[in-house]
Structure formats: C-alpha cells, structure tokens
Amino acid sequence: MATRVYDVVVVGSGAAGSIAAKELTERGLDVLVLEAGRAISTDDFKTDFKGPREKGIQLWARIRAAASGQPIQSRVAFYGKQLKHLFVNDREHPYSSPKDAPFLWIRGKQLGGRLHTFGRVLMRWSDVDFKAASRDGYGEDWPISYADLAPYYDRVEQFLGVRGCNDNVPNLPDGKFAGPSKLTAAERDFKQKTESHWPGRRAVAWRYMPPNARRVPAGMLAAQETGRLTLRTDAIVTRVITDPTTKKATGVEFVDRVTRQRETVSGRSVLLCASTIESVRLLLNSAAPHAPGGVANGSGTLGRYFMDQVPNLIIGSVPGRTGFEIDDTLPPDPFYGASGGVYIPRFENLNGHANPAFARGFAFQGTIGRLFSREGQAAKFGIMGFGEMLPNVANTITLNHAKRDAWGQPIPHITCAMSANELAMLREQSRAIREMVEAAGLEVEFAGSALGLQESGRGAFPEADWFSRMLFRRYFAQSMTMGAAIHETGGARMGSDPQKSVLNSHNQAWDVPNLFVTDGSCFPTGGCSGATLTIMALTARACEFIAGEHAAGRL
Known part of the structure; x- marks a missing residue:
C-alpha cells in the first residue's frame, strides 16, 4: 500500500x-x-x-454494558441490548x-x-x-x-x-420516494387532532431508508x-x-x-x-x-462553531389501545424490526410568525402505537424533540494533549453548552409537544430534558421494578445533556x-x-x-x- x-x-x-x-x-x-x-x-x-x-x-442491560466499558454509550435514549456491540468501548475511546x-x-x-x-x-x-x-x-x-x-x-x-410521502410542507421539501410510508392508526388520530387544533402544525410519516x-x-x-x-x-x-x-x-x-x-x-x-x-x-x-x-x-475557525441539536423526550401510553401495531409497509427486518413513525416539522419562526423568545425552531420525531408493549398492556408512545443550536464560536472541539486514547492519540475535548437562546427554545419545545400529545388524548408518563424530569399519572416506566425506576429518575437529566440528540455538526x-x-x-x-x-x-x-x-x-x-x-x- x-x-x-x-x-x-x-x-x-x-x-x-x-x-x-x-x-x-x-x-x-x-x-x-x-x-x-x-x-x-x-x-x-x-x-x-x-x-x-x-x-x-x-436498566440491567445498561448496567452490564457500563460495567463492560460503555458507561457513555449505555446512556443512549432508546437503548436496545442487541445493539451493544455496535457502539464503541468508552475506555478505548475516551474524550x-x-x-x-x-x-x-x-x-x-x-x-x-x-x-x-x-x-x-x-x-x-x-x-x-x-x-x-x-x-x-x-x-x-x-x-x-x-x-x-x-x-x-x-x-x-x-x-x-x-420511503416517504409528498406532504407539501414548504420547509420540509418532498423527495424522490420508492414508495409511500405510513402512519399507524394512533398516529393518524394524533395527526388529525393536531392539525385541526393548530393549522400551522403538521404531522407526517417518516421518510426513511429501509x-x-x-x-x-x-x-x-x-x-x-x-x-x-x-x-x-x-x-x-x-x-x-x-x-x-x-x-x-x-x-x-x-x-x-x-x-x-x-x-x-x-x-x-x-x-x-x-x-x-x-x-x-x-x-x-x-x-x-x-x-x-x-x-x-x-x-482560525477549525474546531469552532461546533453544534448539536437540543433534545427533549416525552413518553406515555395510548388510551384505548393495547399491544403494538406492526407497520406492514415493508417486511420487518429480522434484526431491527419494523421501521416508521411520525414526524412534526418545525413550525416556529416561519411564514411571518415570529417567537420573540428565541431564534430558529425545533422539530419532533417519534412513534405512537409502535413501541413494543406486551399483550394486554397499554400501547405506548415516545417522541423526541430536536431544537436548533445557534452557531457559537465558544462551542469547540480541541485536542486534550494531557490524555491519550488506546492508540496513543490525544483525545478530543468537546465544549458544547446551551446559550440563553437554546434554553428558551428547550422550554418552549418541551411545552409545545406536551400540549400536542395531551390535546390528542395521550397519557403522559414522563417528560423531560437536561433541565429535569417531570412525571405524570403512573410515572416513568410503571411496569419496571422500583430499583430501575429509582436509578432512572436519578440519572435521567444526565442522559439528556448535549450530545443526546446524536446530530452533531460544525467545526x-x-x-x-x-x-x-x-x-x-x-x-x-x-x-x-x-x-x-x-x-x-x-x-x-x-x-x-x-x-x-x-x-x-x-x-x-x-x-x-x-x-x-x-x-x-x-x-
């Protein structure tokens, strides 16, 4: 070579x-x-x-992953233990x-x-x-x-x-799709109630790669x-x-x-x-x-203006529905399962509407009625929000020469802090998705972000054991810090x-x-x-x- x-x-x-x-x-x-x-x-x-x-x-799968060298990777929001080996070992790849x-x-x-x-x-x-x-x-x-x-x-x-549908959303251009994607019955109900209540908001099916x-x-x-x-x-x-x-x-x-x-x-x-x-x-x-x-x-700008999207999460149950709906758009993948979900494009600071509290906006991505739920148990929903972080010269990637990885290279030092703009946005995006799911008749079990956790009704993961729920409450905010969106850009x-x-x-x-x-x-x-x-x-x-x-x- x-x-x-x-x-x-x-x-x-x-x-x-x-x-x-x-x-x-x-x-x-x-x-x-x-x-x-x-x-x-x-x-x-x-x-x-x-x-x-x-x-x-x-929890127990996450604890085992953390003990085996993945204390960071095991904090990913939607964790599946079958994917453990497809994430890095944090001990070998520190930052x-x-x-x-x-x-x-x-x-x-x-x-x-x-x-x-x-x-x-x-x-x-x-x-x-x-x-x-x-x-x-x-x-x-x-x-x-x-x-x-x-x-x-x-x-x-x-x-x-x-796969996708032509939805005619100006700030979410339509594409060249191999075929349609679809919403579950629960997602269609959410779409109807959201769009009728807020004509400026849309709920569309995912556009996704099979x-x-x-x-x-x-x-x-x-x-x-x-x-x-x-x-x-x-x-x-x-x-x-x-x-x-x-x-x-x-x-x-x-x-x-x-x-x-x-x-x-x-x-x-x-x-x-x-x-x-x-x-x-x-x-x-x-x-x-x-x-x-x-x-x-x-x-002199290399490493500067680093960004990630500002995350929040809301999870709960779908009254009147049990189990989970299988999307038959494509055959489920034997390893990953079925694809698909609902997406709510950005609606703030668009089309002449200005929110004086912050610049830019946020969008939501999730599923309603698709998450695994055992037979007879209430159907579930889970939606994650993603807010746009403004470019900031103080958010940087630099080299930390005081520490090396397993191959002798200086590790990256990552600075990515929310400004007042992002904090205001995060509060509004958390409020906005909660008002939408509640208006659609969904029952919130918990919602939160890096700013904290709020539980409702039966609380977070009501079927889980008390110890798992206690640790979840203790560490939730730490798992929703910057980086949790996994959409990092810039530098x-x-x-x-x-x-x-x-x-x-x-x-x-x-x-x-x-x-x-x-x-x-x-x-x-x-x-x-x-x-x-x-x-x-x-x-x-x-x-x-x-x-x-x-x-x-x-x-």
Whole structure:
C-alpha cells in the first residue's frame, strides 16, 4: 500500500464515506477507504437473541454494558441490548468535556459506523436551513442553496430506496420516494387532532431508508462492484500528510487497530468522512510547521462553531389501545424490526410568525402505537424533540494533549453548552409537544430534558421494578445533556469567505485544494432535522466536483 498512489483516499465508511466510495469509483477513480473500526459479519446481526426486543429503560442491560466499558454509550435514549456491540468501548475511546457542560458522544466503530444504529430517518433540508442567517442575523449562511443540493438529494434517495410521502410542507421539501410510508392508526388520530387544533402544525410519516439486508453499506457494495475500491478496516487515521512547499495533501498516516503498526498511504486527493468530531480532531492533529494550528486552519475557525441539536423526550401510553401495531409497509427486518413513525416539522419562526423568545425552531420525531408493549398492556408512545443550536464560536472541539486514547492519540475535548437562546427554545419545545400529545388524548408518563424530569399519572416506566425506576429518575437529566440528540455538526464549516470558514462551496479546503470534508463537520448551521441525508447529498455533490477536477488535472 505504501508504493501505490490512489486517486482519492477516503477516511470513514459511514453515511459520507460509503456514498463517497460509490460516487468516486463509479466516476472512474481508484479509491482507498480507510475505516477505523472492524469489519462486520452476519454474527453482528444475529436474530436469536434472548429477552425482549423493546427499547426503553432496560436498566440491567445498561448496567452490564457500563460495567463492560460503555458507561457513555449505555446512556443512549432508546437503548436496545442487541445493539451493544455496535457502539464503541468508552475506555478505548475516551474524550473530555467541561464539568459544567457535559457532552454525550455516542459512536460506532465498525464498517458502516453509525449507519447500523441510527433511526434511518432521512429528511431534506430547505433554504429555511441553508439561508437561516439571512433571516435572523445569527451566524453565516451556507454557500449553497437548496437548488444546488436538490439533484443530489434526488440521487441519494433513489439509490437508497427511501420511503416517504409528498406532504407539501414548504420547509420540509418532498423527495424522490420508492414508495409511500405510513402512519399507524394512533398516529393518524394524533395527526388529525393536531392539525385541526393548530393549522400551522403538521404531522407526517417518516421518510426513511429501509433496513439493508446485506448489512454492508449499500454505497460500499456498489463501489466494490466497480473493481476500483480498496477497503482497509482497522485503520485508525492519525494524520493528514501535507507537503510544506505545495501545501497539498499527499496522503495519510494510520495505525493498525490490532497490531499498532503505523503505515502511510498516498493519494492525489484526501476526503475526510470520519464523522464530525473525528474529522476535526484529525485536522487539528495534523498540525505541521507550515500549519501550526492544524491543517486547513488558515481562518482560525477549525474546531469552532461546533453544534448539536437540543433534545427533549416525552413518553406515555395510548388510551384505548393495547399491544403494538406492526407497520406492514415493508417486511420487518429480522434484526431491527419494523421501521416508521411520525414526524412534526418545525413550525416556529416561519411564514411571518415570529417567537420573540428565541431564534430558529425545533422539530419532533417519534412513534405512537409502535413501541413494543406486551399483550394486554397499554400501547405506548415516545417522541423526541430536536431544537436548533445557534452557531457559537465558544462551542469547540480541541485536542486534550494531557490524555491519550488506546492508540496513543490525544483525545478530543468537546465544549458544547446551551446559550440563553437554546434554553428558551428547550422550554418552549418541551411545552409545545406536551400540549400536542395531551390535546390528542395521550397519557403522559414522563417528560423531560437536561433541565429535569417531570412525571405524570403512573410515572416513568410503571411496569419496571422500583430499583430501575429509582436509578432512572436519578440519572435521567444526565442522559439528556448535549450530545443526546446524536446530530452533531460544525467545526470545519463551509462558507463563502476563506477568512470565516474552512471549506468552500464544494467542501474543498481553502488552504489545501486537494483536501475535502463532507461529514457533519462541514455544516455552518445545525438545523432541527437529522443531518444524514444532507451529509450524503453534499458528499455526492463534492465527489462529482472531485472527479471533474481530477479529469481536468487540477488535483
């Protein structure tokens, strides 16, 4: 590998990396993908596990996971013990955050990364997101518009077979769907009552990617079919190598996860798809005499303006319904179960309506009548809120040189604290979803956020044992701190001005013309919908640009 020069070295194999592998190889480029985690096999997706499949409190499973090295990962909001091995060992992958601003970093280190554990909800963003700063003056606009990204949204949705309905919600653009998604009977009742009570609010079915029966990310499989992909798992990239004279990237250095041996590989271009925090960490760790603040940091903004979405949670029961409804849109996946749910798009600070308490807005994603409930027991609902965090120069990813991970690399130090704007938003988003579920006749058992837990009626998880409920109450707020949304973005943002951003409109580093970043770190704003589909579309667009620049000899 040391003697071969690849057209593009791609770091990461998840949402961005798998699409990059497909797009670049299909355009005729020879690509090396380096994945820090292990390969996957059918053993990772066994369907003969014992015990209930429901996600929820699962206290004893969480305790066992924490004791085995996952004290952070076991705090994920909707925990399923069959997924335990698809999250990292926190002892091997430590990080730090301020004591007064804890951050939950939920991660997976295997081929495909968090594609194996995310909800597969894929929503488009609109110019409400891309041009938010023009409307309220906070932060910077994206250097692209929805029209620039729409063809690549189309391309990714059609490739993945995304299911969804055309709902005609202006700030949630419709897509190119392989077929419809659906609401349960309880979700349809919620939709009718919500929309009739608040005409400005909508409740729609999820737009989602069906489970992948082959498990290896679809983009990686497509790339393998071209014969132009080389894949190396267990390769922890530690540094982007740059030439001090040309200022171009020449390749990367990595350490073998198993043998601890260091290697270097050469590429005509380097594309970082390692995930928001890991890509920023890698760029900072690539500092050199000609780039003392980290590679591609001529603006001084690398690691700054880090964001995640502001989370809240509400759970309860559905009066008059028992058990759970199985969505027959697609056959249930034997490992993950059925897909689908209800989504409430942002409705605040839109269409001439201004809420003076805060800027931007929030959205909700959840299920009503789908959560596992034993026969004869009340049907359940669970809805999580996601509020948009404003870009803040004080929210950062830096290197903590005082502590190293299992492979000798300085760990990331993550600062992500809510401002007064986010606190006001969180209070309102918590109030708004409660008023909607109560207006729909649902019974709240508990609701809460990092601001605290409020119980109602029978209280949280009424079927659970007293000890589980006691510990849940004690630690709930700690499990809803920043990071719990798992929608982190920013830190290597795109922009129109090289003095204010790391990347240009094609995800190309201003300072290093053959270095590109297309994961969530490139986002100038954080939105309130999931970032995954936008990451994939940005990657497809950047790869088209990379292929064109290679063909023209400019890279």
